[in-house]
Amino acid sequence: MVNWSPNPVAVKKRSPWVQVVGHAGNFQMGSDGRLLKKFCECEQQCFLQLMSDSLQPFVPGYYGVTQRDEQDYNLMDDLLADFDSPCIMDCKMGSRTYLEEELEKARECPQPRKDMYEKMIAVDPNAPTMDERARQAVLKTRYMQWRETLSSTATLGFRIEGIKKSDGTCNTNFKRTKYKDEVIQTLEDFVDNNMLILRSYLQRLKELRGVLEKSDFFKAHEVVGSSLLFVHDLTGKAGIWMIDFGKTVPLPPPLTLDHRSPWVEGNREDGYLWGLDNFIDILTNILPEK
Numbered sequence: 001m002v003n004w005s006p007n008p009v010a011v012k013k014r015s016p017w018v019q020v021v022g023h024a025g026n027f028q029m030g031s032d033g034r035l036l037k038k039f040c041e042c043e044q045q046c047f048l049q050l051m052s053d054s055l056q057p058f059v060p061g062y063y064g065v066t067q068r069d070e071q072d073y074n075l076m077d078d079l080l081a082d083f084d085s086p087c088i089m090d091c092k093m094g095s096r097t098y099l100e101e102e103l104e105k106a107r108e109c110p111q112p113r114k115d116m117y118e119k120m121i122a123v124d125p126n127a128p129t130m131d132e133r134a135r136q137a138v139l140k141t142r143y144m145q146w147r148e149t150l151s152s153t154a155t156l157g158f159r160i161e162g163i164k165k166s167d168g169t170c171n172t173n174f175k176r177t178k179y180k181d182e183v184i185q186t187l188e189d190f191v192d193n194n195m196l197i198l199r200s201y202l203q204r205l206k207e208l209r210g211v212l213e214k215s216d217f218f219k220a221h222e223v224v225g226s227s228l229l230f231v232h233d234l235t236g237k238a239g240i241w242m243i244d245f246g247k248t249v250p251l252p253p254p255l256t257l258d259h260r261s262p263w264v265e266g267n268r269e270d271g272y273l274w275g276l277d278n279f280i281d282i283l284t285n286i287l288p289e290k
């Protein structure tokens with residue numbers, strides 16, 4: 001006997017998860033629209049607190065720790081799961097991309113890195129100092145600071161890390177995307193000049209800013225190296241979520257941050273909201289008034 005339905009429900013084909021930037025091998029696809037990210041205790045602690053913070057709608061749902069092939073993973077929502085052939089952009093937020101504790105460690109026990117020297121000269125052979133050239137190595141904090149000033153991190157408080165379009169093209173070559181007009185051009189290309197999508201993103205960023213300004217979690221954490229993941233598809237659906245809490249650390253009470261004041265070593269300020277303000281201003285200026 002053949003069963004048929006007069007109103008067949010279209011089975012939605014889920015697009016496979018894709019990683020835009022970040023450490024290779026950190027993720028595994030889970031089932032039911034979930035994602036496994038290699039366990040990091042710092043990130044686990046953040047997720048646990050975020051699930052009962054006002055920021056919860058702006059982060060992937062978190063489902064605890066799971067094991068696969070003897071490796072522990074944090075289990076979270078795949079933010080792409082409800083999109084159809086999504087376009088994805090990863091923007092690293094904040095004016096500083098290394099923790100104050102990394103700076104202290106580098107001073108106490110300097111460990112120059114050859115891999116970072118190689119990455120540096122691949123972008124600019126003239127960037128290393130004489131000393132770095134002699135060692136063929138650079139300190140991680142020095143590399144990170146160099147990346148900050150080369151890109152828009154130091155001047156705008158955020159930088160574009162990578163973009164994957166729905167046609168499958170992926171671009172992670174934004175190390176030198178520094179000036180406002182370069183950022184604008186990249187954003188317009190990301191949305192294929194669709195101003196309705198940009199307007200949705202602007203609305204979501206404003207909502208996020210409002211929630212961040214009130215969040216207990218945000219006040220009490222130094223948020224470094226965290227990204228905003230922008231996702232939209234051809235249906236016009238668009239969303240933005242905070243991801244990557246591997247370097248989001250609690251502050252010693254009663255210290256809190258306003259996330260806008262300039263960083264001076266010791267004050268732990270990360271420039272997150274300063275960057276978000278700049279992002280919102282940029283979008284506001286390119287969108288025609290309604």
Ligand SMILES: Nc1ncnc2c1ncn2[C@@H]1O[C@H](COP(=O)(O)OP(=O)(O)OP(=O)(O)O)[C@@H](O)[C@H]1O
Nearest residue numbers: 019020021022023026060077078079080090243244
């Ligand atoms: N919850 C999620 N849903 C969908 N995609 C995600 C999610 N989390 C991360 N990704 C994808 O993986 C990429 C890397 O994520 P993330 O920054 O968390 O990894 P990482 O290895 O910690 O990165 P980093 O090298 O900056 O430390 C993102 O750019 C995004 O493409």
Ligand SMILES: O=P(O)(O)O[C@@H]1[C@H](O)[C@H](O)[C@@H](OP(=O)(O)O)[C@H](OP(=O)(O)O)[C@H]1O
Nearest residue numbers: 023097098116119140144147224225246247
């Ligand atoms: O983007 P690039 O130029 O490749 O540089 C990497 C990037 O800054 C990552 O955020 C950082 O990881 P963390 O944020 O986790 O520190 C990584 O450090 P690592 O090599 O020590 O992992 C850098 O190599």
